[in-house]
Amino acid sequence: MTVIPERPTGADTRPHRRTRQRGDAFAVSGAAVASLSATALLFTYLTPFTGTVGFIVVAYLLFLACYTLLTWLDEPGPAVRDRLAGVAVHSLGFLVLAALIVVVGYTFAQGAKALPHANFFTADMSVTGPLDPLTMGGILHAAIGTLEQMAISLAITVPLGITCAVYLSEVRGPGTRFVRTVVEAMTALPSIVAGLFVFAAIVLVLGFGKSGFAASLAISVMMLPIIIRAADVVLRLVPRTLREASLTLGASQWRTVWHVVLPTARSGLTTSVILGAARGIGETSPVLLTAGFTKTLNADPFSGPQISLPLATYEFTRSPEPSMVARGFGTAAALMALVLVLFVIARLIGGRGAGHLSARQARARTRSSARDARRFTRDGDTLVQPTVAAPPPTTTPPPPGASP
Amino acid sequence: MTATLTPTKPPARAVPRRLTQRAGPADRVFRGVARSAGMTVLLMMLLVGGFLLIRGREALDVAGWSFFTTEEWAPEGGRFGIAAVLTGTLLIAAVAIAIAVPLSVGTALYISEYAPARLKRFLVNLVDLMAAVPSVVYGLWGAFLMEGSVLGVARWIATWIGYGPFAVDGVDPADPLASETVYTRSTLLAGLVVAMMVTPIASSVMREVFSQAPAGEREGAYALGATRWGMIRAVVLPYGKGGMIGGTMLGLGRALGETIGVVMTISLVYQIQPHILRAGASSISALIANRYGDASPFAVSALMAAGLTLFLLTLVVNFAASSIIARSRSGAEGDA
The missing domain is CATH 1.10.3720.10 (MetI-like)
Structure with a gap:
């Protein structure tokens, strides 16, 4: 007699395999808060530093320092290096992403002044000078070109x-x-x-x-x-x-x-x-x-x-x-x-x-091959009989894109 | 079937049967059309190269070797050369590569090693989109948005480093009232704009090679107790070295030939400008874009010579890049 073994209820017996611990999230957020407040203090009271770029750079360096310190408190050396490299790779990836968003977003935000005017899309610049307002002139000529x-x-x-x-x-x-x-x-x-x-x-x-x-x-x-x-x-x-x-x-x-x-x-x-x-x-x-x-x-x-x-x-x-x-x-x-x-x-x-089809293309293929099958049987069963010699391919080519 | 009957004489040695393929008339037309398309493309491309070579030779014959040592550009006066613009092109490309390499390595590593699996495809698409953004849009970004930020950074570098390529002559960094215009429209700004166009190209090559790193070796590294970064340093980076070099060189080829982003962000000068923070920079492509209006045939010929030099430069860089990438990929197939 086969007996289905009962699953042990209650505590999860699997060994703990997570590579990211919860403490790590606390370390990241703690380091972020610490570095931001320290930089704000530096920029407003302690030093004559100014500028957005400077603020970001100083805050980032302080963040790295705080984060290293926090992980170093309860992890061995290789793990600290691993966490630091992880943070560096993440920030480089996000930096590129942010740059893309800024490039595209900035273009649209600055263009928003001109885009709402309908004449921007329906007029050319033939009678519009550089000093005329945005309610005149447009880019029809460039779009057509x-x-x-x-x-x-x-x-x-x-x-x-x-x-x-x-x-x-x-x-x-x-x-x-x-x-x-x-x-x-x-x-x-x-x-x-x-x-x-x-x-x-x-x-x-x-x-x-x-x-x-x-x-x-x-x-x-x-x-x-x-x-x-x-x-x-x-x-x-x-x-x-x-x-x-x-x-x-x-x-x-x-x-x-x-x-x-x-x-x-x-x-x-x-x-x-x-x-x-x-x-x-x-x-x-x-x-x-x-x-x-x-x-x-x-x-x-x-x-x-x-x-x-x-x-x-x-x-x-x-x-x-x-x-x-x-x-x-x-x-x-x-x-x-x-x-x-x-x-x-x-x-x-x-x-x-x-050769990989989307769901819609696959359905269309199925329909067309069903259509072919009906056509072949209606035309007198010639193609499905293996004993009969196949007609020359020029008269009935394989259906377009017959699935493999 | 007749072959099974006793043959009159067995062949002395086995000769593979010759397969002859008789193409029908439709096939012959098809092949003719395809071949002629290939030849048309070949002809077009050779025409471009040949025309550049022939027209460029006129100017090169007049200028001789001084073409590579003269800084100014006055073809009518007979004094013209690419010493300044070539140096400028290389400097802008060097700045662009210096910015783009860490960015693209980081992005490639993030996408192939760190990003959650369901985000990967989306991120790959975003990087591809970044490559499709028109360069004039990057130029706007550089000329209108980044100019202010770069100015501050450039002044900071000039104040605290201030020697070699970072020196800025003609201004005292300690003087708070000094004009800041010396820091605008510099090689640094153009390099930053070009770096944005180079990053997606280099990054997509690198990501592809990183993601091909053999799973067995990755798991071996983990089994020996490596952290994720330890695994990347021991397996992924050594494996992807060819891809990193190749991707960087492919980006370099693009950086050398970039035009409109550079034209929009520099003020062109016809002298060797080794100070990358100082206003005024030069590049071959910007030279062509600014001076093509000199309608005299000889001036155009001189521009052709400059264009030819640029083309040969990008050609060498691109072929080197593709051979390095191909070698790193063939290694991937061998290991699998």
């Missing part, structure tokens, strides 16, 4: 970049190594040098003039290596077995790439394109050299100067007038919001390895 320049750059870089990545990872050939090395070298190209190239080659030599199109070319030269490298990495993550399964079923290489490799890597490819676009949208220096400067709306990217959001930010904030600086911060906030949206979309789509 950014959208058009990005559209042109994406139209160039996405087909070219992804086809080149397919060449590097799928087609291969004698030149692949060389192309990959050159692309890698080009990721080192400083953006200002890309701008200088387009300025000298397109604007000066070919006499194209400063225009939105020239700016798009400069952005493309800069974005292309980024997209190719990211897409190449993503495509190489597609499992070999999927490719081989498709080829074994008799699919041609072209159909394998189109129906198996690219759909499997779709989320990763989208992410690499969006992140490349987020980099390109915020680039100022190549645009500075190639787009020219204008205060009026120019919807034609092929003639005449056309400004974009980062360039407008740069130009606005060079002015000493407070209203122009506020416009600059408003433009930066709009740009930052655009980058944030792109980034969040990229993370929602991507972040998953090749």
